[in-house]
Amino acid sequence: MNYLDKIKPRVRELRAYTLTPDRGSIKINQNENPWGMPAKIKEESLRRLENRAWSRYPDFVPASLHERLAAYAGWKPDGIVAGNGSNELIQALLMVTIGEGKRVLICEPTFALYRQVATVLGGEITSVPLTPQLTYDTKAIHEAVEEINPDVTIICSPNNPTGCVMKDDDLAQLLDRSSGLVVIDEAYFEFAEHTVVPLLERHANLVVFRTFSKAMAMAALRVGYLLAEPSLAREISKAVLPYNLNAISQTSAEVAVEMYERELQPLVGRIISERERLFVELRIIEGLVPVPSQANFMIVRSTVEPRRVFAELLRHDILIRDVSGYSMLKDYFRVSVGTPSENDALIAALREIF
C-alpha cells in the first residue's frame, strides 16, 4: 500500500520551498539587518534569561510581550498576537478562513509563502500582476475584488521582492470594497517610515503583520506579530498553537522593543540612507537598472543573466538573491542593503562584472 495516497493531491504537487545553502562573507540575500543585533539588547536579554528555568514552559500566551507591542505600535493589547515568526501567523489566519472553494487574492511577484500555504489549505488563488513598472496595479486589484469577492486579500507593502508600496488611500478603498479580510504584510515598514496601523481604527477587516527579522535584527530568534480588531485576533488565535513562542525569543523581543529608539532606530536610518546611495551608484553602472524601493533591499534589472551575476558575485564572496524565477522578474536580481563597506564591495564587484 502506498500511504502517500493519504497526502492531499495538491500538497503532493507542490514543490517544497527551499533555498540553496550558498555562503558568502557578504550576505545580502535575505534582507537581514546588516548591523547585527545591538550588543546591549543581547546582553540585557541574556541577563533576564539567566535565572529563567529552561525546563519550564513559556507563557501560554506571551501577554507581557503583547503589552509592550501595543504601546510600541499604538494598538490594543488584546488585538495583538505574537508568534514564531510572522509566517506562523499568516498560516494561522489562513487556517481559520481558507478551505476548499475559498478565494485568496494576491499580487505577484510577491513573497512565495502566501501562495504555498493557501494552496495547502485548498484555497483558490487569484493573482493580479504588478504593473510593468513593478508597482501595485490598484485598478486591477479593485476589479478583481469586485469580480471574485475574495475571502482574503494579501498585500505585502513594502513588497518583497520589488519594494513597491500600496498608498493609504488605495488601501482604504480596497478595505471599503472588500467584504473579506485584507492582510497587509508590513515586514519592511520601518524602512518606508510608514505604517498602516492607524487604519485599523476604522477598518475591522484589516489585519497587519509585522516581523522582528528585518529592522529588529532578530531573524535567528523567529518573532512576528499581527494587529487586528480584538474579536478577529481572538478567532485567529484559535489556530495559533499554545506555547508557540519560546521563552528566549519572547524575552529578547521585549528587550528589543524597550530599547528600539536608542539602539535600533539609528540603524534603520543608516540603512535608509545607504539604500539611497546604493540606488544612485547602481544606476550609473551600464547594464543595470535598479528599481526604487521603500524596503531594505532592491531589485536590479540586468543585461547580464541574473544567474550569472549571482555566480560571479559569489566568486567575490558576495551572496545575493537570484529572483529571476519569479513572474515578471526574469531579468532581475535582488540585493539587500548592507553596511557601507558591504555596499562598496558590491558596487566594486558589479563594476568589474559590467
Next chain:
Amino acid sequence: MNYLDKIKPRVRELRAYTLTPDRGSIKINQNENPWGMPAKIKEESLRRLENRAWSRYPDFVPASLHERLAAYAGWKPDGIVAGNGSNELIQALLMVTIGEGKRVLICEPTFALYRQVATVLGGEITSVPLTPQLTYDTKAIHEAVEEINPDVTIICSPNNPTGCVMKDDDLAQLLDRSSGLVVIDEAYFEFAEHTVVPLLERHANLVVFRTFSKAMAMAALRVGYLLAEPSLAREISKAVLPYNLNAISQTSAEVAVEMYERELQPLVGRIISERERLFVELRIIEGLVPVPSQANFMIVRSTVEPRRVFAELLRHDILIRDVSGYSMLKDYFRVSVGTPSENDALIAALREIF
C-alpha cells in the same frame, strides 16, 4: 459588516484552549523535568551561541540537528523533521492530510490538541473511549478502524493524562489493519523506557512524534521532532514553515542530544523511581486511588472533588492539574512527578487534606 463571518463556523464554535495562570512554588502541573536543564548543557549552548549573529536567519532546515537526532533515535536523517515543539508537527501532518470529510480517529481522554487542530481543519473526529480501567481498548480501536477507515489515527503512548501505553503487538496490528496513517505521540517515551521507533522499519504508515519539553528539560525552548519513512516525512515538511526552528533552540537541542547519556538519562532514572515511590505513598492515603502510569505523571482518583483538591494544594503552594473536565475523569486530578522533596511536600499536603 461583520467580518467574523469570514472565520470558518467550526472555528468560531471552538473554545480556545487555555490554561489558568496560577502559580505555585511546587509546579507539578505540566509534566516538566523537575530537575531543570543541566547546567553543563545550558553553558555549552550559550558558548556556541555567543558568536552566532542573532540578526541572521536560522538554517532553512535544521539539518545538523536532524543528523544528531537520527544517530540518537536510530533512524534515517531524511526521515526526521524537527520543529517548534511537536505541536507544530502534529499540525503540519494534519494540514497535509485532513480537510472536509476526512476522518480522524483518537482515543479519549487524551491530549486536547489533536481534536482542536483536526477540528479547525474540518476533519470528522471519531473518539474511542479508554476502558473503564483507563487503558487502551484495543478491540474497540480495531473495530473503529474497520468501520470508519480513518485517514489518520492518533495515539498518545504513554497517554497524557492517563499514563497508559499501547503494546507493540497491538500497535503492529493497528498498523497492519489501517489503510491510513497512524501517529504515535511518544512525548513521554523516556519514562516508559520503550520506543516504537523500531516498528518504522516495517510500517510505512507509522509516524512517531517526540518532544524536548519533558525528559529533555527544554520546555522553554520549544523543540519537537517526528520520525517517518523519508518519502512521507518529505510530504509533511511541505506544511512546515521555513525557518520554523529558531537558532537558539536548535543549538540547545543539539547539545542536549550530545550530552543526553551523561546529563539527562540519570535524571530520567530518578524520576522513574520517584514515580514508583509516589504511587505507593498515594495509594495508602484513604480517599485516593492513583492510576499506574508509564509517564512522569499520574492521575489520582479522589473522594474529594478535584477542584477542591486543586485549591487546597494551591494554598500549600503546590500547583497541580485539575483534569476533571476530561471525559471519564470527573473524579481525578493529575500530578507530575517532582523531585523527592517536592513529592514529599505533595504527600504531606494530601495527608493533611484527606
